[in-house]
Amino acid sequence: MPAKDVVTPFVADAVPSILQRLRSETRDAHSAIEKTLALTDKTLTPGAYRQVLESFYGFYKPVEDVIGAAADTMPVWLDVAARRKTFLLEVDLQRLCPQGGHALPLCKALPPLRNVAQRLGCLYVLEGATLGGVLISRHIRENLGVFPETGGSFFHGYGPSTGAMWNDFRAGLLSFASVAPHEEALVIETARATFETLRHWCERGKDR
Template sequence: MSTVSMLRAATQAAHHQLDHHPLLRGLVRPGLDLPHYAQALAALHAPQAALEALLASTARPEEIAQETLFAARTPDLEADLADLAHLGQAPWPLAATPPPASHPAARLGIRYVLEGACLGAAFIGRGLAARLSEAPRRYFCTPNPARWVHFQQLLASTCADDFPSLIASAQASFACYHQHLNACLTLSGCPDGDLDDRQPEPGSPHYGPAGDGR
């Protein structure tokens, strides 16, 4: 079993829980409107920015060479939010604890979550173009497919001897998103008990922050 397959299995429950969060599930369902779209982007902003900043601040010299390929997506998210500023939905401050990132395996665990989200972004972007064409969607329409290929290569070459740290970091990254989204849900005044068993649209991959469709 590949490292990615083992990571997917180890984080499946956390991934599913995040995918079905009330603030995110509408991204792949009919009936999404601009206010709820803006709310989803505003909720995603703080953990996306925090995890990307954490990777940038702790990168080692040999990792910095990868930064051109693994470009941050926070600027695209902020540009979309700026276009929606007239709706009055500002990002919430981070209300969660980011995972540690003191060694390579931990940083790759964080990157697994972020790169999975980037991989799935194109699917979400296509759906938004059809269902909410007026929505700014830079965040969902600028992924580079080569990122995931190179990430898998990087993962296979650097983490074979520290898989427990890799898993722990990925799980902590999912927890950071989930903790923050729950806080946003409370602050938004939305009910927190409305999770249901409806499935996303046919053919949909995972669609949360790490919705990668792998």
């Protein structure tokens, strides 16, 4: 008897969204920077915490300057000015080290930020850092006695608005990917490059 035709229902593989891809394709880079910074270790010292702030300042400042200068090229849903965080690093460093004032080194080997896709990939990393910031903020409060008002404003970030700011950013990324699907790979590539360049910069900072 001839075998019966088996009609296998066609199930399309679910295509991962840009958000799922960003998370999964940068997971290793996220773990690596988390390990380098060691900000939630029990052994975190005030000096090591300040060193991270100094390194972050040297990275965020030039990156935010480049993105800020290109703000009018960015999608309308993204309020570049409202997402700037360099000033929080300045405030924290001033509070922790009022006698400081010396010019901190600025990173020159930035991730590529030539176009909107690259700038969004980079911002994905800087915005996502506010999520870890919630845990870091609690850790430095409990272990170093540093509060948002006493040197912990950067990791306090958007405070109670952190979830909403993140969700708005994610919704914007989805809309960008829907109108420019060919740019998705570039966003992800730049997110990876951002994690890596920041991690290298912070590693060098430990030797300064």
